[in-house]
Amino acid sequence: MRLEGKGLVDRGAPVSFTFDGRSYMGFAGDTLASALLANDVRLVGRSFKYHRPRGILTAGSEEPNALVEVVEGNQQTPNVRATVQEVFDGLVARSQNRFPSLSFDVMGVNDLLSPFFSAGFYYKTFMWPRPFWEKLYEPLIRRAAGLGRLSGRHDEAQYEKAWAFCDVLVIGSGPAGLMAALTAAQAGADVILAEEDARMGGRLLSENCRVDGQPGADWAEAVLDELRGMPNVRLMARTTVTGAYDDGTFGALERVGLHRAPAPHLPRECFWRIVAGQAVLAAGALERAVGFPDNDRPGIMLASAVRSYLHRYGVVAGQRVAVLANNDGARATARDLMAAGVKVVGILDTRPDASAVEDCPVYLNAQVTGTAGRTGLRSVSFRHAGGAAVLEVDLLAVSGGWNPTVHLTCHMNGRPLWREDIAAFVPSPGAVPRLTAAGACNGAFSTAGCLREGRDAALVALAALGRAASDVALPVAEDAPYAITPFWETPGVEGRQWLDFANDVTTKDVKLSAQENFRSVEHMKRYTTQGMAPDQGKNSNVAALAVLADATGRGIPQTGTTTFRPPFVPTSIAAMGAGGRGAGFAPQRFLTSDQASRDRGAPMIEAGLWYRPSYFPKPGEATWLESCNREVLMVRESVGVADVSTLGKIDIQGRDAARFLDLVYTNTFSTLPVGRVRYGLMLREDGHVLDDGTTARLGEQHYLMTTTTAAAGLVMRHLDFVHQAFCADWDVRFVSVTEGWAQFAVAGPKARELLATLLGEVPALPFMGVADVALGSVKGRLFRISFSGEEGYEIAVPTRHGEALFRDLLARAETMGGGPYGMEALNVLRIEKGFITHAEIHGRTTAFDIGMEKMVSAKKDCIGKAAAARPGMVGPEREQLVGLKATGAMTAGAHLFVPGERVHRETDQGYVTSVCWSPVMGAHLALGFLKNGRARHGERVRVVDHLRKIDVVAEVCDPVFHDREGVKLRA
């Protein structure tokens, strides 16, 4: 029921929403929970295991019961806490975990069967017979248990992630947080104030309190006005700090669009990483419930939540109210309700020695022995110092004291400390470096205490930052002591006393766990599932371990807590992985020829982050192989053009450039004449091949290195390491110019003819020569190198001219019977010629293995030389590169065996790395590694791939199938 004149919601802005198909009205500023309570909806969900009817317990993100599905079009978001979800026009929510309806749920039968379903039930019952688990038990249990459902569709909504930096991060905007932010901001520090709630102010919005003579909410608004006016302050509402990480890094989840109707380009959430020089944790405290029989009925609510709904939303959740508490603070609930004209029928104080002076009956030494009302509370039975009684009530406000919100201080392995005087855990100081806890989360429960600790924490932060402190006066506020006598469960009564509402764990389950010797708090948690629900035990952990401590005869500090880990609240994977779905998963690199290739219908294939044309289909070609065969023959017989810009290009200059290349390459580059190109082999320090490629000498002190596409970044990192670690004083500098040049292979017997039409005159380059060329006013480079085995050139121009040159080259090639060729043909051409790629130099092959041991110069040191000479790195026991030729298809990954021998790992002779159909040879070709392979040319081997059903006999041969003497290359 909504009270006139109470609350901070905007009465001028009514909104309409639906819950379980029925329409309701609320106001802007309402949560779904407050709006439902205003409409007298008390039953909002069914519990996880027993399908017990449940109502709203809290007014915050720790809510264990009121979990709903929010529906947007064909999307649905499960397990949304109704206490966090703000209402907006058109919001559609529905209850979960019930069938067919919330008020009548067939699975409610579980509750009647609960004597069979105690803790450990699943472990004991469904273990046998074993095969039944996967086929029968698990699907049944999954259907019966569980919370909300996913839509089963892709989440097409938008999410974001972002970084933020500040001097001081203040977490929480209650009295402590506001004072901390104000103190830090007035000293000139960059401040971020992060608040989980939509509205800043914390408990000041939910209490009938005064600060400096004004209502708490007004004081908060005045401070916020001041902060809003300061350029060094950033206020982040709806932002939950979810985790504390190393070196002042925090994770935070901002609800950007969840409180309004979906709109194009409106992200739902943003996951922040906030880097703070110092942090003040002012996260407040969470009230805890009390154990008594059937303490989970709708209508039983935390006392602080009752005050929140009253003061913040102008809502009372009942007409006849009782209060059950073990502390003085909860008395405010009765007083505030009475002041608002609500009937309070009694205060049940569990303490025998508390004050009995209130404007309503007070029952001391009171213990609730039972409650009634299946889908909503009707009455409370209790005993007290003067006897026993039953009160007709529809709302019972409960307070078992407060738990400081210490979670973030535990994220870096800190263990909270037990404070007997407040019967609660507080953060251990310094648990998170550069973070100071202040206010209620530090065990200071009075408003004045919060204000003081907030200011003091900011002063600590400012001192650590080396900033002069500001002079901020402390406002005057109540400073009442917090008087509490712990009361965890009701002794000597029948019936289940619930601890963990979300996972349906009772005090009896915890005791059973102790009885079955799961006495460690970590074992108890796993045995009972206490604390493993979406609320992560925020409502139940301390009470559960108090019960466990009692059952095991230990104290609470000795029992200890389970570990609080990030995230503090449920955090959607979609937010943490924002931008990483679909094409956002990895960056895409496109060639300058990309559009031209796609224009010709070329399917694009991923090569690292690059997209390269697979083949260029022509009309009438039904398969990729037809296109590939045509392209191979085209290159062998006329001319083909391919974009090879993906290869890494590193420009190397300096007086010691040659010396440096001699160190990183196995072979010698200091002897390379200017204007010539040399193939180079690079080893890792452990003697295995790192990469290969050609390097051109453009000037006396100027080289251009080419790396493979796959290893471009790896080689750059390696060069940086060798230079900085071993020869930092040498005069050599290098930079990646991969993005700066578009480079095209022009290969085939008509390559020179084609280039002549383009360049007018082709420089008279020897094989492995390089020269500058001019294409009109554009300066380019022409290399005479070949990866196909034909007479080949590569022509390079600045990237911005790449597309024009590619289209031009294709047009010229096509008039000569040539054209473009793709990755498939490029692969066939290089296999026919026995050229290796990273399929062969896969990280476990040596220069010896690939037949290049003579390229390791004996005259100089190089990276990897010493290790490459170790025993076992050379010799006949090594698997050596060979060619394989067969009439049937082979597969990369197939293994090699001696024909007639058993096919077994012990008889394994080697493996296949690359395969193709060679239209030139009219045979299936492969490259692979065979034990002592170079001595076995001419032998036959059996090629076996069980996975792809390959079993053929191949002839072992030299890896160079085509033009072994290189006549065509040098033509």
Next chain:
Amino acid sequence: MRINCPLCGTRDRREFYYYGAEDYLDRPAPEAPAQAWDDYLHNRDNPAGVTRDLWYHDLGCSSWLVVTRNTVTHEILAVEAVADRKGGAA
């Protein structure tokens, strides 16, 4: 985790590539015995406490760095550029 790059300032660890122990800087002479090369390439301590290892500022200035850090507390105690070390000629 944040690393204070001597050239770029304090940056998130996502900008850096981790390589391995500082030992990689102590390259044996080419003619050193096999055992010396084996130790250099493969044998490492795995301390619970202070360790020195190599990081590369991949998404920054391309500096190789020696980072002194505590594997227990995650504290970073010092960051030096590899190139600034004394006497590192091959």
